[in-house]
Every structure is written in structure tokens, then in C-alpha cells.
Amino acid sequence: MALLLERQGLTRVHPLEGGLAAWMELGFPVQSVQPPVVAVDERADRTPSRAA
Amino acid sequence: MNPADSLQFLEHYGVLILPALVVAEQIGVPLPAVPALLGVGALAAHGRINVGLVLAAITVVALAVDLTWYELGRRRGAVVLATLCRLSLEPDSCLRRAQRVFVRHGARGMLVAKFVPGLSTVMPPLAGVFAVGRVRFALYDLAGVLLWAGTWLTLGYVFTDAITLITARAALLGQTLGLVAVVTLAIYIMFKYARRRLFLRRLRIARISPASLKQRLDAGDDVAIIDLRTPLDVAATPYAIPGSRWLAVDAIDAGEAGRLRGRELVLYCA
Numbered sequence: 001m002a003l004l005l006e007r008q009g010l011t012r013v014h015p016l017e018g019g020l021a022a023w024m025e026l027g028f029p030v031q032s033v034q035p036p037v038v039a040v041d042e043r044a045d046r047t048p049s050r051a052a
Numbered sequence: 053m054n055p056a057d058s059l060q061f062l063e064h065y066g067v068l069i070l071p072a073l074v075v076a077e078q079i080g081v082p083l084p085a086v087p088a089l090l091g092v093g094a095l096a097a098h099g100r101i102n103v104g105l106v107l108a109a110i111t112v113v114a115l116a117v118d119l120t121w122y123e124l125g126r127r128r129g130a131v132v133l134a135t136l137c138r139l140s141l142e143p144d145s146c147l148r149r150a151q152r153v154f155v156r157h158g159a160r161g162m163l164v165a166k167f168v169p170g171l172s173t174v175m176p177p178l179a180g181v182f183a184v185g186r187v188r189f190a191l192y193d194l195a196g197v198l199l200w201a202g203t204w205l206t207l208g209y210v211f212t213d214a215i216t217l218i219t220a221r222a223a224l225l226g227q228t229l230g231l232v233a234v235v236t237l238a239i240y241i242m243f244k245y246a247r248r249r250l251f252l253r254r255l256r257i258a259r260i261s262p263a264s265l266k267q268r269l270d271a272g273d274d275v276a277i278i279d280l281r282t283p284l285d286v287a288a289t290p291y292a293i294p295g296s297r298w299l300a301v302d303a304i305d306a307g308e309a310g311r312l313r314g315r316e317l318v319l320y321c322a
């Protein structure tokens with residue numbers, strides 16, 4: 001993924017160590033997001049939308 | 053073994069070789085099941101092999117292996133997927149690609165998964181993780197295996213003359229051809245491996261700790277935070293770092309890249 005960004009000319013890229021899990025483990029703030037509808041059986045290709 | 057011998061070998065042991073190649077492919081070992089299927093199809097056109105028996109053997113073995121992966125996915129969850137992807141040549145895109153197919157097509161993705169290297173290994177455990185019904189999974193898997201094996205066997209059957217000619221010509225080159233193929237494959241794998249190592253090294257240097265990011269955000273630094281989780285990951289953990297933007301892999305086109313260029317980006321996954 002980061003490789004893809006780099007190919008698009010985005011060079012100042014920093015991956016977050018440990019991802020969201022590490023951020024949450026440290027008790028840093030998070031916001032709720034509305035999860036995308038993931039229908040396992042039929043169709044689901046929706047972009048998750050951020051909750052306010 | 054030269055290609056002409058390979059055809060003879062297939063003629064005698066096809067019913068054992070083919071299922072073995074299919075299993076190898078399903079556990080992530082890149083062995084050439086497709087050329088073998090074409091060979092069996094070509095042999096069948098001359099009545100030299102019982103194609104029904106080979107197809108039945110492939111189906112039984114493939115279903116057994118896929119059902120095992122499915123059950124592992126169902127019981128052990130994402131750990132199985134992570135382990136499988138580590139074996140892949142493209143570990144970073146392996147799971148993401150499979151998830152995309154799964155989200156888009158559901159269990160129906162199983163119909164085409166066998167045609168895509170890497171995907172066929174990941175789809176069964178993924179179906180297990182997302183608790184697709186056992187009967188539904190088995191039916192789609194069965195259809196997928198029959199479609200995949202049937203397609204290549206049929207092509208071999210139809211183009212039997214071309215395949216016999218190719219194997220005869222290749223036999224003239226004998227071991228040289230085999231050596232070239234092995235060396236090419238080895239170079240390809242080494243190149244992929246080296247490129248990945250270099251890239252990961254660069255990323256390791258550039259990565260940022262959660263504490264540093266928090267500090268920078270508190271200080272009001274201009275940092276664009278990009279949430280790169282798949283929709284399935286977001287569904288599993290419906291939280292995000294405040295101010296972050298979720299971006300689908302497919303959404304990063306030239307326009308989007310233009311908007312982000314020049315800014316400092318922090319990427320995060322699950």
C-alpha cells in the first residue's frame with residue numbers, strides 16, 4: 001500500500017507503528033466511525049463513512 | 053525430466069500427480085498445476101488417460117483441503133489468514149486482494165478464486181472467518197474447482213495438437229529449457245524478495261510511534277492521517293484516529309495523490 005502511494009509521488013509517508021491497535025492500547029483518543037455494511041453473501045462495496 | 057517424458061509420466065501417474073499439484077497450490081506452494089492439467093487434457097484427447105477419474109480425484113482432494121482451511125478460518129479466525137499470507141510472494145497485497153474479492157462478490161468469489169494465484173489459498177479460510185454456511189461454501193467450492201480444472205482440461209483437450217507439438221519441440225532442447233525455466237523462476241523470486249526487503253527497510257526507518265504522532269497532533273502540526281484498513285477491518289473495529297481519513301486502495305488515483313502531495317502522511321492499518 002505504502003509502495004502504491006510512493007509510486008503516486010507521495011514520498012513523505014510514515015507508517016504508524018503497531019497500527020490502530022497500538023494507538024488504542026495507549027489509551028489515545030479515537031472517534032467512532034460508522035462501519036461499512038459488509039454483506040458476506042451478496043453485495044457490499046461501500047465506503048465506510050465517518051460519524052460526526 | 054524433459055517435457056515429452058513429462059507427458060508419459062502424466063499418462064501413468066496423472067491421477068496421483070494432479071491432486072498432489074492441486075494440494076501444493078492450495079497450501080501456497082507455487083507448483084505448475086495448470087500445465088499439468090493442459091497435459092492431461094491433451095492426453096485425454098488421444099484416449100491415453102481417463103479424464104473423468106483425474107477430475108474426480110482433483111475434486112475430492114481440493115474439497116477436502118479447502119474444507120480444512122475453511123474450518124481453520126472458522127475456528128481460529130484471522131490468525132490463519134495472516135500465516136497464509138506470510139507464505140505468499142506478495143504478503144502485503146495477498147490478504148487485501150482476497151478481502152476485496154470477498155466483500156465484492158461474497159461466496160461467489162470462490163468460483164473464480166482458483167484462477168488467481170494466491171487467491172485460491174486465502175479464500176477458503178476467509179469464507180470460514182466470515183462464517184459462510186458450510187453447505188453454501190462446499191457448493192461454491194465444488195463449482196469453483198470443477199470450473200477451474202474443467203477449463204484447463206478442456207483447453208488441453210481442444211488444443212491437443214499444439215500441446216503435443218510444443219512438448220516435442222521443447223524435448224529437443226531437453227535439460228537446457230528446464231534449467232532456463234528454473235533459473236528464471238529463481239531470479240524472479242529473488243528480485244521480488246530483495247525489492248520487498250529494501251522497501252520494508254525504508255519504511256521501518258520512516259515509521260512513527262503512536263506517542264510521537266500524538267505529540268505532533270497536540271502541537272498542531274500539519275499531518276494528514278490516512279486510515280488504510282479494509283472495510284472488513286473497519287467493521288471489526290469501528291473506531292478511528294480523530295481527524296483521519298479512510299481511503300480505499302482503489303480510491304488513490306492521480307487526483308487524490310495530487311491533493312495529498314507535499315503533505316506529510318501518516319498511514320495506519322488495523
